[in-house]
Amino acid sequence: MPRNPGRHDLGLRASLLFPDREIVERYYVPLVYTACRTCYSELEPDEIFRRAVDGRVDPDRQRELIGRVIESGHGSTIEHIVFTFGISGVSRTLSHQLVRHRAGVAFDQQSQRYVKYKGASTMEPGSIAEAEPALRERYEGQIAGALDLYGDLLAAGIPGEDARFVFPNATRTNLVMTANFRALIHMSGLRLCTMAQWEIRRLFQLIRHEIFAVSPFLGSFLAPKCVPLGYCDEAGNRDGHCPIRPHKDAVLAAWAERAKGSRAGRELPAPEAADAEATP
Ligand SMILES: Cc1cc2nc3c(=O)[nH]c(=O)nc-3n(C[C@H](O)[C@H](O)[C@H](O)COP(=O)(O)OP(=O)(O)OC[C@H]3O[C@@H](n4cnc5c(N)ncnc54)[C@H](O)[C@@H]3O)c2cc1C
Numbered sequence: 001m002p003r004n005p006g007r008h009d010l011g012l013r014a015s016l017l018f019p020d021r022e023i024v025e026r027y028y029v030p031l032v033y034t035a036c037r038t039c040y041s042e043l044e045p046d047e048i049f050r051r052a053v054d055g056r057v058d059p060d061r062q063r064e065l066i067g068r069v070i071e072s073g074h075g076s077t078i079e080h081i082v083f084t085f086g087i088s089g090v091s092r093t094l095s096h097q098l099v100r101h102r103a104g105v106a107f108d109q110q111s112q113r114y115v116k117y118k119g120a121s122t123m124e125p126g127s128i129a130e131a132e133p134a135l136r137e138r139y140e141g142q143i144a145g146a147l148d149l150y151g152d153l154l155a156a157g158i159p160g161e162d163a164r165f166v167f168p169n170a171t172r173t174n175l176v177m178t179a180n181f182r183a184l185i186h187m188s189g190l191r192l193c194t195m196a197q198w199e200i201r202r203l204f205q206l207i208r209h210e211i212f213a214v215s216p217f218l219g220s221f222l223a224p225k226c227v228p229l230g231y232c233d234e235a236g237n238r239d240g241h242c243p244i245r246p247h248k249d250a251v252l253a254a255w256a257e258r259a260k261g262s263r264a265g266r267e268l269p270a271p272e273a274a275d276a277e278a279t280p
Pocket residue numbers: 100101102103186187190191195196197
């Protein structure tokens with residue numbers, strides 16, 4: 001089982017910039033409810049929304065419908081609500097992974113062209129921090145050397161957009177990320193998985209924490225993808241080392257075994273056996 005990155009303070013942060021708890025409580029669940037209910041109602045959306053916001057529709061009933069719709073995979077209903085995060089102190093290693101998500105998500109990132117860093121800050125992985133001191137010192141020396149050279153290049157008049165070529169992947173960066181709720185569930189499914197890289201996994205633990213703080217109901221949908229699926233589909237977990245859910249191979253094998261048992265005695269004889277029986 002990979003170590004839980006949550007045990008280390010990595011110096012990275014994720015804060016929910018928008019919306020606040022009041023907006024989420026008052027409008028977000030009614031908004032998603034309205035999207036779901038519009039599909040099955042003669043009422044116009046603004047009437048459904050007003051009834052949901054002013055409490056004429058029991059909030060438990062709203063949540064129950066939303067839960068059912070999400071479980072059924074009707075994801076467009078949750079694209080109507082978005083969350084904006086300020087993400088800071090993450091490494092460029094992380095940001096490169098994060099911006100691979102394209103659907104339903106927007107990013108703005110601190111520019112290494114326009115910012116002339118006086119003291120660029122870097123991330124040290126726990127495995128290196130706890131490594132044999134001589135090795136750790138070589139790592140730290142290499143990083144410090146790269147940052148020193150960056151300063152020398154700037155001082156010599158090299159533009160920031162070129163001097164930044166010496167920056168290591170460990171260099172920290174800041175982003176603003178806005179994601180609709182469908183995208184956030186999808187990203188969390190991948191990035192909360194124990195197969196995800198430790199730093200991005202930690203980021204999504206913080207993101208989940210922020211959503212929980214404004215809505216435990218919505219926060220409950222942010223989970224490793226195996227949780228809603230009921231099984232793990234990661235090839236790297238065929239050995240079952242991550243125990244959150246059984247691997248799909250194990251689930252299918254158990255299913256096949258059970259199906260075989262339930263058909264016992266009812267199968268047609270195999271062709272060779274039938275031939276042998278027919279031969280006098
Ligand atoms: C554990 C892990 C290891 C990884 N390792 C690598 C690696 O070694 N190398 C590497 O390059 N990347 C790697 N990735 C990144 C991965 O391949 C994806 O690029 C990344 O996770 C973004 O996810 P997504 O494709 O679901 O995109 P999102 O933008 O989050 O898309 C959401 C969903 O929308 C749909 N969608 C989005 N765009 C399209 C489209 N153009 N056409 C059709 N459907 C679309 C898909 O159903 C997709 O799942 C890794 C990711 C993880 C989680």
